[in-house]
Amino acid sequence: MDRFVWTSGLLEINETLVIQQRGVRIYDGEEKIKFDAGTLLLSTHRLIWRDQKNHECCMAIPLAQIVFIEEQAAGIGKSAKIVVHLHPAPPNKEPGPFQNSKNSYIKLSFKEHGQIEFYRRLSEEMTQRRWENIPVSQSLQTNRGSQPGRVRAVGIVGIERKLEEKRKETDKNISEAFEDLSKLMIKAKEMVELSKSIANKIKEKQGDITEDEERGGIMSLTEVYCLVNRARGMELLSPEDLVNACKMLEVLKLPLRLRVFDSGVMVIELQSHKEEEMVASALETVSEKGSLTSEEFAKLVGMSVLLAKERLLLAEKMGHLCRDDSVEGLRFYPNLFMTQS
């Protein structure tokens, strides 16, 4: 039913009426619709249906849209019908009674008879295809392809057509905008999925780890990157993707979070992990040994040097440690400046 186009019902120049029949009802596929009593007209170019009660309700299908036709004989309580199978509506089709239809055929029910003759005439037109040889106004031509149609302005109908063109154009822009939005949403959804999958992988890895490899609830982002990509095997994550996904961890209320230290080093830590508390124990360790470098501390505690350094730097930032920077290297001491008078 979405192939029909509103029309004035007036024949174009060079379009000839072939036959007409009153009392015709239209079905959308097998469904009864409101167009139950009209006059069906066959021209050299179109099939036109006009509502008997409301002559302004008038629509047409170009004959070129018809694939083939079938007859359906009358039965008890059922009128004879013609089944008209149709090509899909062209993209630049003029407006009609239906925007969409799931059916690619209609049925014409002849309640006041006349089906046999009509069918004969219609078959003849389908065979002769006179519309191909007799040009009429452009809007009646076969427009199955996307033709850039110049809209001919002819009176009110012309104005209506122009308005319709404008409406379609606006629709197109809105659809494009929505397409972009939906692409964005798909990307966001991908990120969310990625975050969850990363969180899972880390959790799995945590489960696998033996006591020797205790991570202590914190991992550098480079460690996470290797972990995740090793597991993926194919379609590796880019570092940028990983960072973006990790930024969503806290928002998604997953038990992990991304943390960026002053130095720029990024880690993933358990929500339950309290780095500030680890600092207190770091201070104890340093005090016991008098002073420690990052490497010495890392070895003692069983951490990566990168994370060990970050912990010592955090302790310094919090005022618990101070530094000795010389040719011998960088050492951390308990902050006696604060504790001793």
Place this chain on the structure above:
Amino acid sequence: MAMSFEWPWQYRFPPFFTLQPNVDTRQKQLAAWCSLVLSFCRLHKQSSMTVMEAQESPLFNNVKLQRKLPVESIQIVLEELRKKGNLEWLDKNKSSFLIMWRRPEEWGKLIYQWVSRSGQNNSVFTLYELTSGEDTEGEEFHGLDEATLLRALQALQQEHKAEIITLGDGRGVKFF
């Protein structure tokens, strides 16, 4: 004469010779340095110094510990002292400085107190008399270097308690 200068505990603490990045820690560190510089200069009766001297002096160079305060950090310490009123640059290049373990205003106060105590207001003194005269033996400002003395008297002059005058070849001061 053996200088039995007692170094503070910080002098044996390696981090003392690294400028601390933590602001609060640095504040304590610099205060300790200022204190050390003033007591060192006081004991060694050093009223002026060049930056080059300072770098190699045991003050900023602890040979035993194998740590030296880098020159940029020395500059920061000296700037702190200047802000506090204990240091004055003697040249535009900031290569040598006057170091006053007591600020000129403090010296001025001590000198004026002595003058008032001994009932010598309205008297005139030569600079020499003040720092090296018999009458001032036992006073803290006895033996004070001329540069610092002059600044002390200038401070008093600002308060209208004294006036620096020319006496013969040199200078003197009248107290009010």
